[in-house]
Amino acid sequence: MESSAGQLAQWKHSGAILTLQRWLAIIGGLAVASLAVCVLCLQFGATRIEMGTIALALRPLLTAGEFDAAGLGASAIIMVHIRLPRILAGFLVGGSLASVGVALQALLRNPLADPYVLGVSSGAALGVSLAMLFGIGTTLALLPTLPLFGFVGGLLSLILIYRLAQSQGRLPIQSLLLAGVILNAILTAFIMFITSIMEPNRSAGLMAWLMGSLTAPGYAALAVFAIYAVGGVAILMQKTQTLNVLTLGEETARSLGIETERVKKQLVGLTALLTGAVVSVSGMIGFVGMVVPHAVRMLVGSDHRLLLPASALVGGMFLVVSDTIARTILAPTEIPVGIVTALAGGPFFLYLLLWRKNRMM
Amino acid sequence: MTTPLPSTSVAPSGAGHRGIHVEGLSFRYDAAGHQARVWTLEGLSFHVEAGEILGIAGPNGSGKSSLLKLLAGLMPPSEGHIRLGGQPITQLSQLDIARVVALVPQDYVQVFPFTVAETVLMGRFPHRPSRLWSLGVGEETEKDLACAHQAMSDTDVWALADRLVSDLSGGERQRVVIARALAQESAILLLDEPTAFLDINHQIEICGLISRLRCERQLTVVLASHDLNVASQYCDRVLMLKEGRLSRIGSPDDTIRPDVLRMVYGCDVVVDAHPQTGRPRVTMPMGISRA
Numbered sequence: 001m002e003s004s005a006g007q008l009a010q011w012k013h014s015g016a017i018l019t020l021q022r023w024l025a026i027i028g029g030l031a032v033a034s035l036a037v038c039v040l041c042l043q044f045g046a047t048r049i050e051m052g053t054i055a056l057a058l059r060p061l062l063t064a065g066e067f068d069a070a071g072l073g074a075s076a077i078i079m080v081h082i083r084l085p086r087i088l089a090g091f092l093v094g095g096s097l098a099s100v101g102v103a104l105q106a107l108l109r110n111p112l113a114d115p116y117v118l119g120v121s122s123g124a125a126l127g128v129s130l131a132m133l134f135g136i137g138t139t140l141a142l143l144p145t146l147p148l149f150g151f152v153g154g155l156l157s158l159i160l161i162y163r164l165a166q167s168q169g170r171l172p173i174q175s176l177l178l179a180g181v182i183l184n185a186i187l188t189a190f191i192m193f194i195t196s197i198m199e200p201n202r203s204a205g206l207m208a209w210l211m212g213s214l215t216a217p218g219y220a221a222l223a224v225f226a227i228y229a230v231g232g233v234a235i236l237m238q239k240t241q242t243l244n245v246l247t248l249g250e251e252t253a254r255s256l257g258i259e260t261e262r263v264k265k266q267l268v269g270l271t272a273l274l275t276g277a278v279v280s281v282s283g284m285i286g287f288v289g290m291v292v293p294h295a296v297r298m299l300v301g302s303d304h305r306l307l308l309p310a311s312a313l314v315g316g317m318f319l320v321v322s323d324t325i326a327r328t329i330l331a332p333t334e335i336p337v338g339i340v341t342a343l344a345g346g347p348f349f350l351y352l353l354l355w356r357k358n359r360m361m
Numbered sequence: 362m363t364t365p366l367p368s369t370s371v372a373p374s375g376a377g378h379r380g381i382h383v384e385g386l387s388f389r390y391d392a393a394g395h396q397a398r399v400w401t402l403e404g405l406s407f408h409v410e411a412g413e414i415l416g417i418a419g420p421n422g423s424g425k426s427s428l429l430k431l432l433a434g435l436m437p438p439s440e441g442h443i444r445l446g447g448q449p450i451t452q453l454s455q456l457d458i459a460r461v462v463a464l465v466p467q468d469y470v471q472v473f474p475f476t477v478a479e480t481v482l483m484g485r486f487p488h489r490p491s492r493l494w495s496l497g498v499g500e501e502t503e504k505d506l507a508c509a510h511q512a513m514s515d516t517d518v519w520a521l522a523d524r525l526v527s528d529l530s531g532g533e534r535q536r537v538v539i540a541r542a543l544a545q546e547s548a549i550l551l552l553d554e555p556t557a558f559l560d561i562n563h564q565i566e567i568c569g570l571i572s573r574l575r576c577e578r579q580l581t582v583v584l585a586s587h588d589l590n591v592a593s594q595y596c597d598r599v600l601m602l603k604e605g606r607l608s609r610i611g612s613p614d615d616t617i618r619p620d621v622l623r624m625v626y627g628c629d630v631v632v633d634a635h636p637q638t639g640r641p642r643v644t645m646p647m648g649i650s651r652a
Binding site: 016017018020023105106109110111237238240241244245247248249251252254255256257258259297298301302303305306309 | 430433434435454455456457458459460462463464466469470471472473474475476477478479480482483484486487489494495496497498501522523545
């Protein structure tokens, strides 16, 4: 019995299973790194603001608990009203995309799945495109309406996918993927049609948005999005043990006590809503949802209890850094952040494919 | 194999929970808009005693895997009843079934880099308490770890604990899947073609393991196999399926017979006695003759 206890202790230390200590060390480390990345990226933009100025500007915010814009210089206003909300939005978008990627890869048992695979994103994009085509772009109750159109579009396409893929109350994975691919193709054709009939300068704006762009949202809009993103990721975090078991295959998962049909519907619905919310604020930012889960899985292993929160934090950091590059590299011109993530993520993915083939999945 | 097993820690339920009773079981896959549906399984009635190894044999497409899936509660019967230890399977939740029945599927493909220890611990899923809010980290109890450890010792995969499942050979992977099923601590073990795709050495190893586990853990075992010799040498009784119907059930001496096999498989085979056990042994005849 003593030897068995010794073996168990050794087991915990060998990295064969996830321990609370390892979880806390990795997640704690990543959380600190995320905070540092967000603060450091505040300096960069069309004009560079030194860290000292940032500290000065942040101090009254921390001590008085209230931000007095009038008493501060232009740089503080840029920082608090433009850069900070954009960085926060970027972090939330990146974190949501990576979390959704992790969940869908496990659910579809396919390491190539990403948040856009089910076609919900195209629905959201079509909603926004339609709104832009008809020139609806004002605000409603303090909130910009474009994300609302995106969200409704995503929701409608989710319902459509359910209808297409469902047979006799079940949701077969193959049908789900097929329905997603087909719906993606059809909806993308509609979006292309819209861009082709728009005036050229407006369609250029739409194209840039479709490639994925972050803007500085107002704090009210940011708060609404944050509720969706944080809430959605928090619910996904409750499903991590289920995700682990789902990777064993649907039948095995059911033989281990999971009601797979119910869980699949929950996960598809949840990830679709989260994707719809993300696309509606930032367009289609590619590669974050596919590459980040891959890279993190290679570093921390497959246990979703660690993989999901770690991917969320790394995804957030990745997008904040990418967006910083997107708005500084050709300053004062900005390039869509989707181009940066694709140019950074694509080659990284190729590297994984070519040099680490055996460790890739 | 390494440490003898205290039987108290592995018998979770009374003897009443360990038998299977099947009565008038019929099943067909639903195909929407398809009127002339054929029964995959039709009118099966049999029971499996607690602590028995029952082999299921029959030609391709005779319904062996479907029968196992029904016994594991993966699909509901179209007609008839299955009772697990007296309880009708339709009244049990998926989680309840998972605590009584463990399934070792025919093939297991893991696309993600999970370690052997992580995979075996997933067998403890049905025993995790469900909480409204939990990240699930560090929730493995001492019991979970001890069960997984015991299962890994029994199947001799303990030394592989921190290896990735995707790096293992077929025989090692099969033992890991069995370890995961054992960690489930259920009294009934269902195995679908446990020796398919394995070389002769691993076949002997897996079959020996199953007999040993039955003795050590008093498991009730149902295994589907194409290999009539596995059914003959390792099973207490054999159930012969033909086109979804029960064609014969009984001891290997009673079922692995030339006349029965001709009726079920439609071909002649040579059946003689195994030199060590005296049980029937099936070999292919010289030259192919079909009756």
